[in-house]
Amino acid sequence: MSEGERIPLVSDENARLQEAFAGLGETAAPRPDCPPADRLWAVATGEAPVEERHEIVAHMADCASCASAFRLARGLSEEKKETSVVRGPWARWTPVIGALAAILLLAIVVPGLWRSQPSPYRGGQDREIRSLLDDASLPRDLAVLRWSPGPPGTRYEIRVLTGDGAEVAMESDLETTSYQIPSPALAAVPSGGVLYWQVKALYPDGKSSASKTFEVKLQ
Amino acid sequence: MNPPEAVEEDYTELRAEIVRAVRKLCPRWLASRAEDLVQVAMVKIFELRQRREQDQELSSFYLKRVAYSALVDEIRRLERRREAPLETEDGEPLPLASANPGPERRQASRELGEGIRDCLKGLLRQRQLAVTLYLQEVSVVDAARMLGWDLKQTRNLTYRGIGDLRECLKEKGFHS
Numbered sequence: 001m002s003e004g005e006r007i008p009l010v011s012d013e014n015a016r017l018q019e020a021f022a023g024l025g026e027t028a029a030p031r032p033d034c035p036p037a038d039r040l041w042a043v044a045t046g047e048a049p050v051e052e053r054h055e056i057v058a059h060m061a062d063c064a065s066c067a068s069a070f071r072l073a074r075g076l077s078e079e080k081k082e083t084s085v086v087r088g089p090w091a092r093w094t095p096v097i098g099a100l101a102a103i104l105l106l107a108i109v110v111p112g113l114w115r116s117q118p119s120p121y122r123g124g125q126d127r128e129i130r131s132l133l134d135d136a137s138l139p140r141d142l143a144v145l146r147w148s149p150g151p152p153g154t155r156y157e158i159r160v161l162t163g164d165g166a167e168v169a170m171e172s173d174l175e176t177t178s179y180q181i182p183s184p185a186l187a188a189v190p191s192g193g194v195l196y197w198q199v200k201a202l203y204p205d206g207k208s209s210a211s212k213t214f215e216v217k218l219q
Numbered sequence: 220m221n222p223p224e225a226v227e228e229d230y231t232e233l234r235a236e237i238v239r240a241v242r243k244l245c246p247r248w249l250a251s252r253a254e255d256l257v258q259v260a261m262v263k264i265f266e267l268r269q270r271r272e273q274d275q276e277l278s279s280f281y282l283k284r285v286a287y288s289a290l291v292d293e294i295r296r297l298e299r300r301r302e303a304p305l306e307t308e309d310g311e312p313l314p315l316a317s318a319n320p321g322p323e324r325r326q327a328s329r330e331l332g333e334g335i336r337d338c339l340k341g342l343l344r345q346r347q348l349a350v351t352l353y354l355q356e357v358s359v360v361d362a363a364r365m366l367g368w369d370l371k372q373t374r375n376l377t378y379r380g381i382g383d384l385r386e387c388l389k390e391k392g393f394h395s
Contacts, residue, residue, distance in 0.1 A: 014353075014381065020331035021354040025246040027329070030295040037291035041284050043365070050367035054348060057366070061339040061351040064332075065298055068246055069291045071355060076240040076287050077280070161370055196360065196370075213360040 025068030034066050035059065044073035046210060129199050129211035132177075137217040138195070143181040145197055147211065153204035160197045162189060186218060193218050233279055234261055237286050248301075249294065259293045260286035331393055338387035346380030353377050 035056055042048035043056045060067040132146040145158065157172040158179050169185045181195075189195065195218055199211040237260050241253050249256065264282050335354065339347055352362040363373035 013385075016328075016331070017335060017384070018354050018356055020328045021335050022332075023325070023328045024332040024336065026248055026325075028246070029298045029301070034295070037288040038284070040291065041287050046365060053365055053367070057348045057351050058344070060355070061347055062336060064336070065295065067351075067355060068244075069294065072240060072244045072290065073287055074355075074357070075244040076237065076283050167369075198360075198364070210364055213364075 021067070022071070024064035025071075028064035028068060030065045031063060033059070034063060037069065040066060040069050041073045041077070044070055045077045129201055129209070131211075131214040131216075133214070133216055135216075137219045138181075139219050140186055140191075141183060143183075143186060143195075143218065144178055145181065145216075146178040147199050149177045150201045150203055155202045157200040157202065158197065159200075160185075160195055162193060162195065168195060189218050191219060229279075230261075230264075233264070233282060233286075236283070237261070237290075241290065245294070249297065252297065256290055256293055260289045263289035331388075334388050334391050334393050335384065338384050338391070341387060342380055342383050346376050346383060349373055349376035350380035350384055353381065 039048065039052070039056060043053045046053075048056070056066070056070075060070055128148075129150070130148040132148055138144070145160070147156075150156075155172075156174040156177065156179075157170075158174065159170045160168040160181055162168060168189065169179075169181045171179055194215050196213050196215050198213045200208055201211075202208045234257065237257050238253070241256055245253060245256065263285055267282070267285055339351060342350060348366055349362060352365065353359075357365065359374050359377055360370060362368075362377070363370045366373065368376070
């Protein structure tokens, strides 16, 4: 199970089911209707539209080859989240700001241009949003969530939930990289209760990405 | 550090990430080919790098995507070529994360896997999606995000779907 909340159903029996399902990959063969690798990657990383994600997940239920490839996509895309940038020997000496500005301008002028073909260049997909909380717990009267910024012009949407899925707060169109949860919204959360929070960044180029789900205790 | 050394270091790190993912996540029968798979992915990356103009930086995320496509294409090619599951192969396989189970356990697990696949077909669509991701070891939080549902709904669908799955497996003669 990846980061984030684990379903309480985790048990030896369910682990056996997961193992058996994964084991189908040992004898799998691709089918004519298997989606291309690019689409599996897009689903695993959340780039694909929701309808397409549903379609591919349903396909995986019956296709061990794709199920296996999907696990690889998740593993590889999550491997060492702090991704470095692979650069040419020229990179250190040649400013790329002009090129980036041009790409950004194009994306603004022609919305959706980059949506179906993520930019391979720096700033295209290396936009992981990280939690900037120093402490493992938040004071109830000053419950401020902070995260790393995206490129200038990025707007943010934040959602805060309790462990049982109850929504504590949700705010959209934020221009800042912090958000204070209103105290009244925390009234039902007990001291020591865990909050799960996630930020979605809406970039100026029309693309978006969601952060991992972070967790923090409430004092 | 001069620039060429920096490049070398970046690519070494990227290669190490690909190796880790392949070792951990590729089916066992590909263990002896893991190095070849990684090589196929790296060749693709170097080809891409050579085609790029010199003032462009390639993000490691993009390169991973390129590597992934190359890996999946190669794995599918091998899967198509394979007539029967390979139990052993010559050469020095890379170690895998999970231990190799015995033949009896493997057979039992295979039968259970086939039973699961059959049962999944009969689940209600939403439960089928939730359970499939659960079986893929995707957390409920990640599944909710992936399927565009709220957390509570996803949790309920997963619970109910797992219940349906167990019931179906029981009817097929699989017992916990």
